[in-house]
Structures are given as structure tokens and as C-alpha cells.
Amino acid sequence: MQDVPLLISRILTHGSMIHGTSQVTTWTGDGEPHRRSYAEIGARAAQLAHALREDLGVAGDERVATLMWNNAEHVEAYFAIPSMGAVLHTLNLRLPPEQLVWIVDHAADRVVLVNGSLIPLLAPLLPHLKSLEHVVVSGVGDRSALADAAAQAQVRVHEYEDLIAGKPTAYDWPELDERAAAAMCYTSGTTGDPKGVVYSHRSIYLHSMQVNMSQSMGLTDEDTSLVVVPQFHVNAWGLPHATFMTGVNMLMPDRFLQPVPLAEMIESERPTHAAAVPTIWQGLLAELLAKPRDVSSLTQVTIGGSACPPSLMEAFDALGMRVCHAWGMTETSPLGTIARPPAHAVGTDEEFVYRLTQGRFPAGVEARLTGPGGERLPWDGESAGELEVRGPWIAGAYYNGTDAEPLRPADKFSEDGWLKTGDVGTISSDGFLTLTDRAKDVIKSGGEWISSVELENALMSHPDVAEAAVVAVPDDKWGERPLATVVLKEGSTADFDTLRDFLAGEGRIAKWQLPERWTVIESVPKTSVGKFDKKVLRRQYAEGALDITQL
Amino acid sequence: MQDVPLLISRILTHGSMIHGTSQVTTWTGDGEPHRRSYAEIGARAAQLAHALREDLGVAGDERVATLMWNNAEHVEAYFAIPSMGAVLHTLNLRLPPEQLVWIVDHAADRVVLVNGSLIPLLAPLLPHLKSLEHVVVSGVGDRSALADAAAQAQVRVHEYEDLIAGKPTAYDWPELDERAAAAMCYTSGTTGDPKGVVYSHRSIYLHSMQVNMSQSMGLTDEDTSLVVVPQFHVNAWGLPHATFMTGVNMLMPDRFLQPVPLAEMIESERPTHAAAVPTIWQGLLAELLAKPRDVSSLTQVTIGGSACPPSLMEAFDALGMRVCHAWGMTETSPLGTIARPPAHAVGTDEEFVYRLTQGRFPAGVEARLTGPGGERLPWDGESAGELEVRGPWIAGAYYNGTDAEPLRPADKFSEDGWLKTGDVGTISSDGFLTLTDRAKDVIKSGGEWISSVELENALMSHPDVAEAAVVAVPDDKWGERPLATVVLKEGSTADFDTLRDFLAGEGRIAKWQLPERWTVIESVPKTSVGKFDKKVLRRQYAEGALDITQL
CATH class of the missing domain: 3.30.300.30 (ANL, C-terminal domain)
Structure with missing residues (x-):
């Protein structure tokens, strides 16, 4: 068989050619949303790569940071940066400022792409970001706060649109090693310094195929996915990559994550799928109950991040939105399980029971339970142990180790290389995971x-x-x-x-x-x-x- | 990310644990079909691997041949042989005897698994099969013809069930290189000797994920697939591997490929999907029109191998069976395109036009058209050229070359390694392939x-x-x-x-x-x-x- 590496540039090329008319729609909050086709995204990603390389000197596997909401420009960065061989480093804008400073320094980010609306967050940090040389601003937002801080910190400021204007709309993407770093994301653990998880081209490619499998989210180009889960949070659960593989349209909320605009965009853009954490969905539910709207398009909602309370699931069922649980973490790319009930339970009382579990492991994720004494526990739905997982899209170490000495803390990785999830639960004989606690709290x-x-x-x-x-x-x-x-x-x-x-x-x-x-x-x-x-x-x-x- | 190789043993383990209750149902022609769960298949595949290694001395990446219909034992061979590190070599029972002899000799098969019903085909060949040492027989069929021929050819004959009986039901599958050979299949070209196409663990794993993607066949464990396309023909289009990834049930017709038993098994077993070449389906249509039956379960039919005539497609539409075209060849694993109409055409007059094309390239298959003068042609739906493809499940050479000197005939592979398909056609701007001729006939x-x-x-x-x-x-x-x-x-x-x-x-x-x-x-x-x-x-x-x- 041909030795063709699994690269993000191939996902980009596929999406922009075969699904060129599919769209990224970005909510603007002031009437008409902004629409950009996959073909345009492809052309602009090439332009961005040229600008990063030729104007800003991004070379090798240098990290390029983003401090952005979910929007079309962030999707362009998602594809341009890894495809050219650099590493996309998404910054979590919800972190405390001192953690952001620590992370940018740790990753040695020299360039950051930022949304105009996030300048108030970035500007005060500039004097503390020692590695930073370039800020590239896109979208609406007052730039004035940036000028002084940038001058003081000797950082150059660029307008995204000016930077890419006139660049060639094609790029001769390099044939990289599929195991090369493509993207990274820091975990915001409650103890110790944040830890960088590095995704490879291979892991993202395989994870995207998995997301598109019928037993998983299984969307097609007839679908539009409302991507509420942030792009700075584990690659928005892999959706931007997965959608470019199949032509699923993306509806991006940008900074409008409040219940009212979410309800409005569902009613007017008619997405068929949404992905979000329960907290956001709880607020949306209250809004929909207070002011009913036509949300009939939205039939499938993937919920992860934490367990969805049964009452919330039932409330959304009643609105015709079928909630599907998924479990994962930054270290698992994130799709680790998804709660599609098995065939024999569909249409029976058991169905809801299965839906309340964290779900079933897909092919590609191997799982085992380890008991208090380090023993392997059976999959009997009763024995509770710490969940350990293995697979091609599961982290094997944290960022900044070396090949000789990888960063593999013993509380996070077993001696034989499995990831210790820190979650405690049971697994049924048919492979459904139910989490009961965090290992540190048990x-x-x-x-x-x-x-x-x-x-x-x-x-x-x-x-x-x-x-x-x-x-x-x-x-x-x-x-x-x-x-x-x-x-x-x-x-x-x-x-x-x-x-x-x-x-x-x-x-x-x-x-x-x-x-x-x-x-x-x-x-x-x-x-x-x-x-x-x-x-x-x-x-x-x-x-x-x-x-x-x-x- | 963890460096976990993509291996067929992982598909087997996943299917037999997570989807242990899914079933392979084999038609027996005499009342009750034979049913075996994925858990049982997993246990028996381990037993078969033990028997092959310990009793028949299969070692390293030796080829093990099968001369079998589609049935549960053939599925066991599909998983046992590659998982243990050997290479599954499926023999096409429709080939002329002299070609079968040539192929077994070329692959140096030492062991062949055969169905009892195919002994009349195998027995006369035994004296000519120089490399062969062991014949393993499964299923019904008169064994008597085999004994004399085997004695004469100094070949040992074993009963499949006796051979595996009492062996351990678990096997410590080796961690192979994912690029190692897993299976092979000879093309029956009209000119020259047959050529061996070797599938790797990686190519089969990736192809299986692709088959399960929603834009492709996209089945779930609520489905049962009637696998009419033979397992000796390009791995039954990858279905046995794909189904073990998602728990789709398999309905196997064994030797009952005639219209009447096909109609009977559809009516009684109620498959939701079928995969077949048009010839078989044409016969089934005549039977269903002559004697109507309840075939309402069967809503999706994947047709490949050659183009489905529009009249046949319409006739099946009228019966509620939606035909979906796919294109591929032995060298493409085989899924190269699949004709799911794009979202904008669904429900319009254009839909049928799209369905008559060979279909759209999935992520993972790159395509280009080469004109009479070797020039690249545009994707404009008009320019006809020879289709060339590239991807991780596309052949890069034929069997029996060496790393230093791979077997890459210039009429089959371009200088930069793309497969020349020998098919001439056009590609539309949205990536739909329409084949118009064979290159050698244009x-x-x-x-x-x-x-x-x-x-x-x-x-x-x-x-x-x-x-x-x-x-x-x-x-x-x-x-x-x-x-x-x-x-x-x-x-x-x-x-x-x-x-x-x-x-x-x-x-x-x-x-x-x-x-x-x-x-x-x-x-x-x-x-x-x-x-x-x-x-x-x-x-x-x-x-x-x-x-x-x-x-």
C-alpha cells in the first residue's frame, strides 16, 4: 500500500475541493451572520500560511498561538498553522492571566492571533509575554488599547486581513511525518503547573475519522453543526477537522455564548447538531422555556465535559433535541466514549439507562479498570476502578520532555504507557462506562x-x-x-x-x-x-x- | 500521542468485547441458518491461530490461503490469520483452474482452508499445488474426493472443527508493525499473469474506518448487512473488518447466491443493507418481480464492480431499496468513491443524476485526471482523462517485488507513485467521478x-x-x-x-x-x-x- 502520511493539509485540501460549497457561518450579533465557503477557507488558509512564513518568519515546528473565539478565522488558523508544519497553540481565554502568561512562556509562542474583542484580555499581558513578537488581530473590537502596550513590550501588531491580502491562494504544503506535532492545548489541572498536550497530525486525522463514524457523531454534508464547545478547548472536540472531512457545515457563535443569542442562532440558522458542555445548555433550556422558539432543526446534541443531569436530558428530549453523552479529556483528543445505546436497548426502558452512562468505547480506544491495589478489575458493571486508556489519539506524555526522557508523571501514566484518566467508574460487559468519582476524591x-x-x-x-x-x-x-x-x-x-x-x-x-x-x-x-x-x-x-x- | 499501531487484532478484540452479542448469520439452505456471536468468533479466531501456529507450524508472515464462500468460518480466518502475523490469501473460486494453480504457487501457500462444498474444485488441483502441505476443511460437503487426491499429492487433510477444538480461546496477539502485510488478493487482469495486491494492517484499519463513516456506508449496530460480495473479492469490500468496528451484524449467504435463496434470506433475516455487483442484483430483481416478498427491511444497497444500469436503480428504488453506487478496484481496497448525492441535490431532479455517477472521493483518496498527452486535466465534468489515485489504502506496488526493486509496472503506476486505474472519465468541480471507458479501449x-x-x-x-x-x-x-x-x-x-x-x-x-x-x-x-x-x-x-x- 502507498505510504501516504495522514496530514491535516490533506483534510484541508479534501474539504476545500470536494466540499468547497460547504460553509462556516459566524454569528456577528448585528443582523446578518458572516458566511465563508470551505473553498474560501482553503484559499485564505494558504494565504495565512504564506504570511506567517514570509512576513513573520514562522519556521519549522514553531508554536503559533491563538486567543480567539469560534469563528471562520480561527478555522483558517486551525488548518494553516499545522499544514505548514508549525504547531497551533490554542490559548484558553478563561484561564487566570498569570496562567496564560506561564503557558505562553512555556510554549515559547512568538506569534499570537487574537480576536479584536479579546484585546482587553491580551493588552495588559503583553509586557509579561517575553517570547512574543507579533500580534495579529482579526474581527471587530477596539484596537486602541493594544498600541501602547505593544509599543511598550516591543511587539509588532498586524491586521489579519492586511497581512494575508494579496498572498497566493495556494500553498505547496510539505509532506510531513504524520507523527509530527500539529496542535497543542494545556490542561488546566487544579494542582501543579498546566501541562501541554501535543496532538500529532496522525492523532487528529484518526480522531476526525472516528468523529465521523456512524456510531459516533456521524454527521453528513446535509448537517450543520453548532460548535458551542470552544476551539480553545481540545480542538472543539475535533469538529473543525471532522467537518472538513465530510462537508458538514459549521455554525460558529463567536463571542455570543449567552442563552439569548444561542436561541436566536438556532432559530434562524437551523443547525441539526450542537456540541456543548452542560452549563451552557442549562442556560439555553431556561431561555427556551421562558420564550419558546422554533428549534425543531436541532435534533442531536452532543454533551461532554461533565455529566448531563438526567433532568436536563429529559427536558431536551421533550424539546425534540436528543442529547448524546460523550466522555473525554484534553489527553484523549477528546473522544473517549460516546453514549449511543446498543441496538437491543433502542426503544426499550433500558435506552435511557444507557444514555445516562458516559458511553461506549469506540474502536481505537482501549480501556481497563485498575483497582485500589493496582489489580485489573472485570467489566461487570459493578467493580469500580480508575479508568486507564490507550490508543492512537491518547496522550503518551506531556509537552517539553525529550525522546530520551519524556514527561510522563507516574500519577498520569502507567508503567506500560496507558493514560491514567483520574476518573473512577465501572464498565459493563458490553463496554459502557459509568463514572462515579475522581480518583483523587475517592x-x-x-x-x-x-x-x-x-x-x-x-x-x-x-x-x-x-x-x-x-x-x-x-x-x-x-x-x-x-x-x-x-x-x-x-x-x-x-x-x-x-x-x-x-x-x-x-x-x-x-x-x-x-x-x-x-x-x-x-x-x-x-x-x-x-x-x-x-x-x-x-x-x-x-x-x-x-x-x-x-x- | 501514544504510538499504538493500527492492527487487525485490535479490530477483532474491539468487536468481540464491545460488540460481543452482534452476530454472523450464515445461510444453510436447509431451514435454520447458523448463528455465531462476535464473542464466539473472537474466541474461535484465537483457537484457529493457536492451531495454525502450533499444529501446522505457520510462522512469520507466511501466506495462508482460503478457498471459501462467505460464512462465519471465513470471518474467523479473516481475523485469526493477520492477527497472528501471517497473511490471509483469499483465492477467487471463479478463476480458471490453471490460474488458481499459478496463484497458489506464486504466493507459496502451504496451508489452505476450504469449504466442504468446494472440494470438487480443489481436489483435482491438489497434484499441481507444489507448495501446499495442509488442507483444512470446514462446513458441509462430501470429503471423499479429497482423500485420494491428498494422499497422492502428499497433502495432509484436517477437519477445521477438530483442529481448533480444545485450543485456548485467547491469544496473545503480537504487536506488529502496522505496515506489515495482512491480506492479499490477486487481480484477474485480462492480460498477463495475475498480480498480487497486498493489504497492510494499516490500510485495512483505515479503510474500515472509512467504510463506517457517515458519508460512506455508515452502518451501526442496529443494521444487518447482507454481504453478497464475496470474501474472496477485495476483502468483501472491507465489510467484515468494518462491521467488527461498529457491531453491524453480518448475514452471509455461503454458496446460496441464486435469486431464490437471496430473496428468502432477505425476507426471513430482514437485513437493512446489502452489498453486491449488479449482475447478482439483476437476477434478484427478476425473482422479486415474479414472486413478491416482504423485503421492506432492506433500504440501502451498495452496488459496485461495474456501473448499475439506471433502469435497475429505478426498479430497486420502486421496491424501497435505495441503490448507492460505489467505485473501486482490487488495488484500492476497494472503496475509491461512493455516490451519496451532495446536500444541495437531495430531493431535487439532480439527485438521480448524482446517483448515476461513480460517486465522490472520500477523505483519504486523492484523485487526478491525466489526458492523452500526459497533461493534468481540470475537474470540470467535461475533460476526460485516465483516473489516477493516491492514498493510504491504495496499492503502491504488486506482490513479490523487493524494497529495493518494487514491482511497479509503468502502465499501472505513475513515476510519482500514483495508481493508474486504467479507467477513463471526468470529475465534476465538486469531486464526482463519471467513468466513460477503460483506458485500453478508448x-x-x-x-x-x-x-x-x-x-x-x-x-x-x-x-x-x-x-x-x-x-x-x-x-x-x-x-x-x-x-x-x-x-x-x-x-x-x-x-x-x-x-x-x-x-x-x-x-x-x-x-x-x-x-x-x-x-x-x-x-x-x-x-x-x-x-x-x-x-x-x-x-x-x-x-x-x-x-x-x-x-
Whole structure:
């Protein structure tokens, strides 16, 4: 067979030739959205590559950063930068400024493409971005804040459209090694410095094929996908690459991620598919219930990032939008599982049960569960262990190691190279994953695991409980035991005995898993993205700052 | 990203674990079909690999031949042989015996798996198969003819079920190089010796993903595919591998390829998809029209091998079976194009026009047209040239070359490594291929090409013409000119002037393309597979054996 490397330039060429009339539509918020065909995207990506190489001197596998919303120019960057052999580095605009500075420095970004609307975010950082030499601005937004900061930081500012104007609309894309770096993305872990995940041409190409498989998202050129998941977040789940393989149209919200514009763009542009995290969708649901609109085009919604609450899934089902769970992470490109019910469950009561799981592993993702003692656990739907995965689009190390000494922390990679996901769950005999906890939050009690999430959910189902967080605390006899920290609703008089009896009732929680240590707190500490910050609670407990009742 | 090779063993493991309850159903012709789950196939494939290695001494990348119909045991061989590192060599049971002998010798097959029903074909060949040491027989069929021949040829005969019985149901599949040979298939060209096409693990893996993409066949585990296209013909178009990736069920007709059993298995097993060549489907249509049955389950039919006549497509549409054209060849794994109409044509008059083309190139297949003078031709739907293709599942050489000196005949591969398909046609601006002729049959007249097929179709649309073949003959002025050879219907009195005027009428054929040389023949010579044998006509013309009228 011919030895043809799997390259992003081939996806670009395919999309812009065979699906030249497919479109990227970008929401502008002021009437007419902006439309650009795949053929135009292809021509402009070539122009951008010429400009980056000839005008800005981008060479070799240099990183080129983007600080952009989802829009047509960001798609052009997605294809131009890797196709020319450089590495697309998407910056997460939601990160705290100091993390952004750290990441740009770590990746040694010399060029950043930025949307005009994000200048207020970028300008104050410029003096701190030591490696940066060029800023390329596209789209609307006041440029004035940039001029002074750039002058001070000795950074040159370019207008995107001026930079690419007049460049040739074709580029002789190089024949790269398919294992060469194509794109990178930093994980925003809660502990330690961010870690860079580097995607190769091969991994992106294979992942895109997977996204297009009928058991996965399985869209065609009759579809339009509303890509709400940001392009700075794991390559927008691979959608821009996947759509260029099949001619699926893209509807890009740019900065308009609020419920009202989302509802408007669904009604007027009539996408058939959307991809988003549950939080965004929760807001959209409230808007649609408050002000009904014609959203009948949208029949398939892929939800990932965190589990979709059953109530949200049912509410969207009622609107004719079928939610499909997917699970993944930055290190898995991200598609790791997708919850299409198996044939035998379709149309039965079991169907919803399957849809609430994280889903089934596709060909290309191998999975195993590792128990508290490092043992392999069976796929029986009962045994809970840490999920480990392997495959051609799963990270094998983090950025900035060397071939001789790759960056493979032992808490992230097994000795035989599998990725430790940090997620704890079960796998059914037919390969459906159900996640129950994060590995760092699970309570390791006498060689068994207790899920903190299960205890929290059970506690929060009690009418007197506003919020509850369960953390592991050291125990002489069992190693670890659960500590229940509870926020009571105003006026509640429930005591701990009542709550413990409630947990034990109706088979909610097994007796040996019931917490002995209890405390009432005013609110659960949260991280910047709103997740429970359990390390604060663990520290407070260790410092004796919590008033513990022992039952 | 992890460096995980794309191996057939991974497809097998995925299918037998994640889709363990999906089934291969084999038609038996005597009531109850035989059913085997993917989990069982996985276990038995491991047993077969143990038997081949431990009992028959299959080692390294040795070829193991199959002479089998489509059935569960053949699927087991499909996975066991490549997964263990050997090479599956499917023998085309329709080839003339002397070609089979040549091919087995060329591939140095030491082991052949054969269906009991094919013993009458194999037994007489045994004395001539010098490399052969073991015959493994599965399924029904009288074994008696084999014993004598095998004894005479010093070949050992084994029963498939006895051989695998008691072997371990797991096998520690080796981590092979994904570019290693996995399977091979000989082309039955009309000229010269057959040529071996070798598929790699990588090419089969990628091709399977492609088959499962939504723009391609795009089946899911809710589907059952009736695999009529033989497993000895380009890996049954990749279906056995593709189905194990997604859990699509397979319905295998074994030796029951006649219209009546096909109609019966469609009615009783209710497949949703079928893959076949037009000839088989033509017979099925006649049967269904003669004796209507409930074939409502079957909504999608992939037809390839040769173009599906519009009338056949319409007849199947009327039965609710939607025919989808695909084009490919042994050298292209085979999926080269598939005729899913573009979104803008769906539901319009254009839709049928698109469906009659050979289809659109998927991501992974690059195409170009080369004109009579070696120039590249535009994709304008008008310029006809020889189709050349490139991609990771396209052959780059034939079997038995070496790395230093690959077997790449100049009429089959361009200097820069693209496959010359030998097919002549046009490509539209949106990438739809329409084939008009074979390169060897096209008439090269004054630097332009005249399609022999177009002239033949136009001639055969005349009511007095039963058959017509057009071949190129040398011409002093133009290089080549068309010679029209015509079979008249009984009692016809049409003369050549009438026929030429008919061709020229209603814009059927351009004036400069009209033949000057005409002859009446009794019948068009045919090859063993029923195609026009034009080299016979060219030879007869060269020898002066035809009575030519010059207009």
C-alpha cells in the first residue's frame, strides 16, 4: 500500500475541493451572520500560511498561538498553522492571566492571533509575554488599547486581513511525518503547573475519522453543526477537522455564548447538531422555556465535559433535541466514549439507562479498570476502578520532555504507557462506562473504594440539605474514611443522626460506607470554574479548623 | 500521542468485547441458518491461530490461503490469520483452474482452508499445488474426493472443527508493525499473469474506518448487512473488518447466491443493507418481480464492480431499496468513491443524476485526471482523462517485488507513485467521478479521446442493433479511429449509413467521433466473466479477418 502520511493539509485540501460549497457561518450579533465557503477557507488558509512564513518568519515546528473565539478565522488558523508544519497553540481565554502568561512562556509562542474583542484580555499581558513578537488581530473590537502596550513590550501588531491580502491562494504544503506535532492545548489541572498536550497530525486525522463514524457523531454534508464547545478547548472536540472531512457545515457563535443569542442562532440558522458542555445548555433550556422558539432543526446534541443531569436530558428530549453523552479529556483528543445505546436497548426502558452512562468505547480506544491495589478489575458493571486508556489519539506524555526522557508523571501514566484518566467508574460487559468519582476524591477504606460523589448525591437529595461535600480523611483502622461536610438549608433543624439514617435508608448507601465524621459548613469552597474545591476542606480538617461530630 | 499501531487484532478484540452479542448469520439452505456471536468468533479466531501456529507450524508472515464462500468460518480466518502475523490469501473460486494453480504457487501457500462444498474444485488441483502441505476443511460437503487426491499429492487433510477444538480461546496477539502485510488478493487482469495486491494492517484499519463513516456506508449496530460480495473479492469490500468496528451484524449467504435463496434470506433475516455487483442484483430483481416478498427491511444497497444500469436503480428504488453506487478496484481496497448525492441535490431532479455517477472521493483518496498527452486535466465534468489515485489504502506496488526493486509496472503506476486505474472519465468541480471507458479501449484520435463505451451505448439504443462493440484501429492521419462492429437483430435490414446517421442525430455523438469503418459480426466475443473481449476484435481486424465497409 502507498505510504501516504495522514496530514491535516490533506483534510484541508479534501474539504476545500470536494466540499468547497460547504460553509462556516459566524454569528456577528448585528443582523446578518458572516458566511465563508470551505473553498474560501482553503484559499485564505494558504494565504495565512504564506504570511506567517514570509512576513513573520514562522519556521519549522514553531508554536503559533491563538486567543480567539469560534469563528471562520480561527478555522483558517486551525488548518494553516499545522499544514505548514508549525504547531497551533490554542490559548484558553478563561484561564487566570498569570496562567496564560506561564503557558505562553512555556510554549515559547512568538506569534499570537487574537480576536479584536479579546484585546482587553491580551493588552495588559503583553509586557509579561517575553517570547512574543507579533500580534495579529482579526474581527471587530477596539484596537486602541493594544498600541501602547505593544509599543511598550516591543511587539509588532498586524491586521489579519492586511497581512494575508494579496498572498497566493495556494500553498505547496510539505509532506510531513504524520507523527509530527500539529496542535497543542494545556490542561488546566487544579494542582501543579498546566501541562501541554501535543496532538500529532496522525492523532487528529484518526480522531476526525472516528468523529465521523456512524456510531459516533456521524454527521453528513446535509448537517450543520453548532460548535458551542470552544476551539480553545481540545480542538472543539475535533469538529473543525471532522467537518472538513465530510462537508458538514459549521455554525460558529463567536463571542455570543449567552442563552439569548444561542436561541436566536438556532432559530434562524437551523443547525441539526450542537456540541456543548452542560452549563451552557442549562442556560439555553431556561431561555427556551421562558420564550419558546422554533428549534425543531436541532435534533442531536452532543454533551461532554461533565455529566448531563438526567433532568436536563429529559427536558431536551421533550424539546425534540436528543442529547448524546460523550466522555473525554484534553489527553484523549477528546473522544473517549460516546453514549449511543446498543441496538437491543433502542426503544426499550433500558435506552435511557444507557444514555445516562458516559458511553461506549469506540474502536481505537482501549480501556481497563485498575483497582485500589493496582489489580485489573472485570467489566461487570459493578467493580469500580480508575479508568486507564490507550490508543492512537491518547496522550503518551506531556509537552517539553525529550525522546530520551519524556514527561510522563507516574500519577498520569502507567508503567506500560496507558493514560491514567483520574476518573473512577465501572464498565459493563458490553463496554459502557459509568463514572462515579475522581480518583483523587475517592475514599480508600480498608482496601475498598467509597465514592464521594455517590455520598454527596445521596445527601443532597435530602430536603434539608442545600449542598454537601464528602472528602477522605485519615483513619487509623481503615486507612481513610469519609467526612461529610453539609450546608443546611435556611431554617433546617436536621441533625446528623437523621441524615445518616436517611443515607442508610432505602438501600441508598451500604452500611460500611456511611460517614462517622460530620460537620456543618456555611458553603462548599469552589474552584475558579465552580467545581467543589475539596483540597481546601481536607486542609481545614487537617488543621483542626472544622468542628467535627463523631457518630 | 501514544504510538499504538493500527492492527487487525485490535479490530477483532474491539468487536468481540464491545460488540460481543452482534452476530454472523450464515445461510444453510436447509431451514435454520447458523448463528455465531462476535464473542464466539473472537474466541474461535484465537483457537484457529493457536492451531495454525502450533499444529501446522505457520510462522512469520507466511501466506495462508482460503478457498471459501462467505460464512462465519471465513470471518474467523479473516481475523485469526493477520492477527497472528501471517497473511490471509483469499483465492477467487471463479478463476480458471490453471490460474488458481499459478496463484497458489506464486504466493507459496502451504496451508489452505476450504469449504466442504468446494472440494470438487480443489481436489483435482491438489497434484499441481507444489507448495501446499495442509488442507483444512470446514462446513458441509462430501470429503471423499479429497482423500485420494491428498494422499497422492502428499497433502495432509484436517477437519477445521477438530483442529481448533480444545485450543485456548485467547491469544496473545503480537504487536506488529502496522505496515506489515495482512491480506492479499490477486487481480484477474485480462492480460498477463495475475498480480498480487497486498493489504497492510494499516490500510485495512483505515479503510474500515472509512467504510463506517457517515458519508460512506455508515452502518451501526442496529443494521444487518447482507454481504453478497464475496470474501474472496477485495476483502468483501472491507465489510467484515468494518462491521467488527461498529457491531453491524453480518448475514452471509455461503454458496446460496441464486435469486431464490437471496430473496428468502432477505425476507426471513430482514437485513437493512446489502452489498453486491449488479449482475447478482439483476437476477434478484427478476425473482422479486415474479414472486413478491416482504423485503421492506432492506433500504440501502451498495452496488459496485461495474456501473448499475439506471433502469435497475429505478426498479430497486420502486421496491424501497435505495441503490448507492460505489467505485473501486482490487488495488484500492476497494472503496475509491461512493455516490451519496451532495446536500444541495437531495430531493431535487439532480439527485438521480448524482446517483448515476461513480460517486465522490472520500477523505483519504486523492484523485487526478491525466489526458492523452500526459497533461493534468481540470475537474470540470467535461475533460476526460485516465483516473489516477493516491492514498493510504491504495496499492503502491504488486506482490513479490523487493524494497529495493518494487514491482511497479509503468502502465499501472505513475513515476510519482500514483495508481493508474486504467479507467477513463471526468470529475465534476465538486469531486464526482463519471467513468466513460477503460483506458485500453478508448480511441486516441488526433490528440483527443473518443469513448468506445459511449459509441456502443448509442449504437445499442438503435432498435435494429442487438449488440455493438467499438474498438480502436490504427489510422495514418489520426493515429487511431473507431471501428464499429455491430450485431444486428434477426430480420433487421438496417445499413451502416442509417446507423451512422442515427449516431449523429439528436446530438448523440459529435461528428468528428463518428466511425468510418463498420462491420457486421455474429456476436461480440466475450471473456470468461462475460465482458466484451475487445482484444479478439482488434486482432481479427489486424489479421484482415473482418469484412470492413468504409463510409
